[in-house]
Amino acid sequence: MKRALFVAFDQLNSKYGVLKSADKKNDLIVLVESQSMITGADWHPERLFFLISSARHFAAELREKGFEVRYLKAKNTVAGLQEIKDEFPGITFLAAEQSSYRLSKSLSDFGVEFIENDFFLTPRPLFISWASSQKTYLMENFYRKQRVRLNVLMDGDGPVGGQWNYDKDNRLPPPKNYTWPPYLEHSRDEIDLEVARELKMEVTQTWATTRAGAIAQLKYFIKNHFEKFGPYEDAMALDSWSLHHSVISPYINNGLLHPSEVIEAACASFYKGTVPIESAEGFVRQVIGWREYINGMYWFLGEEYRENNQLGANRELLPLFTDPAKTQMNCVRSIVEDVKARSWVHHIPRLMVLSNLALITGTNPQQFLDWMRREFIDAADWVMVPNVIGMGVHADGGQMMSKPYAAGGAYISRMSNYCKSCIYNPKLRVGEDACPFTTLYWDFLDRHKETFVKNHRMSQQVNGLKRLSDLDELKHRAQEVLSGLEKGEI
Numbered sequence: 103m104k105r106a107l108f109v110a111f112d113q114l115n116s117k118y119g120v121l122k123s124a125d126k127k128n129d130l131i132v133l134v135e136s137q138s139m140i141t142g143a144d145w146h147p148e149r150l151f152f153l154i155s156s157a158r159h160f161a162a163e164l165r166e167k168g169f170e171v172r173y174l175k176a177k178n179t180v181a182g183l184q185e186i187k188d189e190f191p192g193i194t195f196l197a198a199e200q201s202s203y204r205l206s207k208s209l210s211d212f213g214v215e216f217i218e219n220d221f222f223l224t225p226r227p228l229f230i231s232w233a234s235s236q237k238t239y240l241m242e243n244f245y246r247k248q249r250v251r252l253n254v255l256m257d258g259d260g261p262v263g264g265q266w267n268y269d270k271d272n273r274l275p276p277p278k279n280y281t282w283p284p285y286l287e288h289s290r291d292e293i294d295l296e297v298a299r300e301l302k303m304e305v306t307q308t309w310a311t312t313r314a315g316a317i318a319q320l321k322y323f324i325k326n327h328f329e330k331f332g333p334y335e336d337a338m339a340l341d342s343w344s345l346h347h348s349v350i351s352p353y354i355n356n357g358l359l360h361p362s363e364v365i366e367a368a369c370a371s372f373y374k375g376t377v378p379i380e381s382a383e384g385f386v387r388q389v390i391g392w393r394e395y396i397n398g399m400y401w402f403l404g405e406e407y408r409e410n411n412q413l414g415a416n417r418e419l420l421p422l423f424t425d426p427a428k429t430q431m432n433c434v435r436s437i438v439e440d441v442k443a444r445s446w447v448h449h450i451p452r453l454m455v456l457s458n459l460a461l462i463t464g465t466n467p468q469q470f471l472d473w474m475r476r477e478f479i480d481a482a483d484w485v486m487v488p489n490v491i492g493m494g495v496h497a498d499g500g501q502m503m504s505k506p507y508a509a510g511g512a513y514i515s516r517m518s519n520y521c522k523s524c525i526y527n528p529k530l531r532v533g534e535d536a537c538p539f540t541t542l543y544w545d546f547l548d549r550h551k552e553t554f555v556k557n558h559r560m561s562q563q564v565n566g567l568k569r570l571s572d573l574d575e576l577k578h579r580a581q582e583v584l585s586g587l588e589k590g591e592i
């Protein structure tokens with residue numbers, strides 16, 4: 103064997119990364135199940151199950167295709183590679199660029215050579231050259247360039263439909279008396295059952311662990327959900343855990359699906375005429391815009407970016423994040439229960455409920471980041487760090503997003519059906535029945551008014567404080583709410 107090709111658990115695709123040049127005669131393919139990764143945190147069981155079972159299936163498929171594969175269980179990744187080095191002295195190690203600073207460094211120190219990571223559509227140097235030329239890193243500007251560069255939904259030099267962005271048409275609340283399509287379930291095989299047994303967990307059918315299953319999920323989305331994706335993109339509902347979202351993030355992130363095939367499938371469906379432009383554009387923006395932007399920003403902003411805490415938020419993680427029974431807030435309890443059940447909720451509960459709560463309660467950003475990293479099936483360093491530190495809790499002082507996504511109960515009430523059956527009232531900001539989001543939203547603005555009044559996108563909200571005749575009472579109620587949340591009683 104001349105070359106050892108290292109395949110990380112988020113690069114499971116034989117057409118991309120290091121495997122695209124694999125040679126059955128000369129190459130040994132190496133995957134390492136790192137015990138320190140498995141035991142390093144109290145990971146959500148679905149997450150571990152998904153990552154491990156997908157990797158074991160992938161190794162088995164490569165063997166069936168005739169490749170020589172070592173699937174090692176080792177103390178950590180480098181210890182696994184060392185076993186290969188001991189067995190084949192002089193072998194060279196090759197991998198695609200890794201998706202975190204930590205793994206990039208440990209593999210590079212070991213002597214692994216890297217080729218470009220093509221699991222994304224934007225090479226890192228290209229993004230860095232774009233970001234370096236910008237005064238503010240507005241995602242919309244990057245996205246328009248992506249549409250042109252990748253020639254997606256273009257009509258000559260302009261956008262198909264005449265507009266770049268249909269966001270305004272995509273803000274409907276959940277429909278009333280509506281039957282959501284059933285979810286796609288994924289059957290289990292012997293590899294899945296073995297992994298579940300090892301993890302001592304009850305096996306569920308939520309997540310696919312093979313490329314065939316991931317493709318089935320993509321097709322299911324295109325057929326059953328894509329048409330309505332756009333209008334209900336921001337809605338949240340008690341009676342549906344995924345609404346019309348694609349639920350493909352785990353597969354794009356571990357390599358089972360490639361973003362280019364997702365875009366091809368979406369565009370093919372749009373051009374057949376069954377999907378309105380607001381859904382097609384909205385979805386394309388997520389994949390070639392947001393996803394690529396977040397990955398680019400992770401590498402552009404540097405390794406220290408994750409430590410930002412520019413709002414000085416130092417509250418301990420609230421107990422409701424680990425135990426949904428510790429809150430009476432209907433929205434939060436239902437969303438944390440969904441996270442516990444499946445390790446996934448869509449973008450708006452992540453941003454406008456969970457992160458919003460962490461932001462306005464002044465929860466320590468790194469503790470919140472660690473919680474999200476542990477709980478979500480699609481979590482990885484590159485995607486969690488900018489989404490949480492920059493977008494979710496504005497801990498970077500506005501480096502990435504020009505204003506914080508802080509909102510009171512009115513937003514959640516407008517976009518969901520949680521409030522009707524909640525003991526709190528989203529319209530009230532003081533008193534025992536007041537919605538904690540509404541109280542804490544104003545209290546948050548008041549605590550940070552000196553910082554935000556200088557921000558032209560926030561000054562109107564901050565000036566709204568002047569209209570509150572009950573500000574003292576509100577600040578008093580906010581203290582009660584914060585202490586009640588800490589005790590798990592609100």
Ligand SMILES: Cc1cc2nc3c(=O)[nH]c(=O)nc-3n(C[C@H](O)[C@H](O)[C@H](O)COP(=O)(O)OP(=O)(O)OC[C@H]3O[C@@H](n4cnc5c(N)ncnc54)[C@H](O)[C@@H]3O)c2cc1C
Nearest residue numbers: 347348349350351388392393448449453480481485489494
């Ligand atoms: C605080 C916070 C944390 C998040 N953490 C993650 C994470 O750990 N992993 C993750 O993949 N996404 C994360 N997201 C982004 C987004 O919430 C998920 O990608 C999305 O909910 C996945 O569901 P879906 O596949 O149905 O997505 P859809 O709504 O159907 O969108 C299609 C695809 O677009 C991509 N996408 C959309 N927005 C983003 C974004 N902001 N960042 C990266 N990709 C995006 C995803 O690949 C997604 O599969 C986070 C967002 C927030 C606000």
Ligand code: SF4
Nearest residue numbers: 431433514521524537
């Ligand atoms: S009233 Fe407030 S706490 Fe209750 S569900 Fe609505 S937003 Fe959530």
